[in-house]
Amino acid sequence: AQTVTQSQPEMxxxxxxxxTLSCTYDTSESNYYLFWYKQPPSRQMILVIRQEAYKQQNxxxxxxxxxxxxxxxSFSLKISDSQLGDTAxxxxxxxxxxxxxxxxxxxxxxxxxx
Amino acid sequence: NAGVTQTxxxxxxxxxxxxxxxxxxxxxxxxxxxxxxxxxxxxxxIYYSASEGTTDKGEVPNGYNVSRLNKREFxxxxxxxxxxxxxxxxxxSCTEPSGANVLTFGAGSRLTVL
Numbered sequence: 001a002q003t004v005t006q007s008q009p010e011m012x013x014x015x016x017x018x019x020t021l022s023c024t025y026d027t028s029e030s031n032y033y034l035f036w037y038k039q040p041p042s043r044q045m046i047l048v049i050r051q052e053a054y055k056q057q058n059x060x061x062x063x064x065x066x067x068x069x070x071x072x073x074s075f076s077l078k079i080s081d082s083q084l085g086d087t088a089x090x091x092x093x094x095x096x097x098x099x100x101x102x103x104x105x106x107x108x109x110x111x112x113x114x
Numbered sequence: 115n116a117g118v119t120q121t122x123x124x125x126x127x128x129x130x131x132x133x134x135x136x137x138x139x140x141x142x143x144x145x146x147x148x149x150x151x152x153x154x155x156x157x158x159x160i161y162y163s164a165s166e167g168t169t170d171k172g173e174v175p176n177g178y179n180v181s182r183l184n185k186r187e188f189x190x191x192x193x194x195x196x197x198x199x200x201x202x203x204x205x206x207s208c209t210e211p212s213g214a215n216v217l218t219f220g221a222g223s224r225l226t227v228l
Binding site for chain 1: 147154155156157158159172173202204206212214216217219221222
């Protein structure tokens with residue numbers, strides 16, 4: 001079974017600064033995908049970014065980028081130019097080739113301060 | 115375009131009562147999922163349906179049953195609710211049961227069992 005660990009329960013950052021959220025995982029699968037989801041107070045789960053394990057290039061989506069270290073089984077999320085609207089809980093998630101095998105981390109609560 | 119719709123959004127039950135959470139998607143997705151989210155934790159998979167007519171257990175299936183009524187609808191039933199089932203429940207769907215496909219989530223249903 002795979003595991004996903006987010007070691008930072010809470011983080012805060014000043015508006016316009018950069019913050020990095022950590023995620024490590026463990027799996028014996030070779031074909032898998034990694035995700036970061038955002039959950040604002042509205043409770044809606046929103047996809048932030050996705051990484052295919054077979055791709056070496058790190059995924060980017062506007063102000064969001066990942067540092068994917070496959071050998072170290074690390075998948076961190078960098079948020080640049082943080083905005084107040086980035087305040088939310090962020091979940092790292094693992095999904096194997098069969099999406100029934102989905103595992104979420106316990107989340108990191110990020111607060112962006114004005 | 116409604117996406118994934120869950121009903122009810124809130125429900126309070128007494129121990130031993132039964133209830134069904136309804137989920138419907140209008141995106142012609144083949145795969146549907148039920149997760150639960152407990153305070154301070156990530157999402158844990160209860161059951162999933164890779165395609166119409168099939169259902170499989172996830173990580174925490176005990177105390178629940180599911181029905182894939184048709185391609186659009188996937189319901190979750192609690193036959194005899196227990197306080198340990200107090201949680202927020204999320205339904206999700208995707209085109210095919212693979213991590214290559216992104217999950218679309220409903221808004222969640224908050225269930226309290228007294």
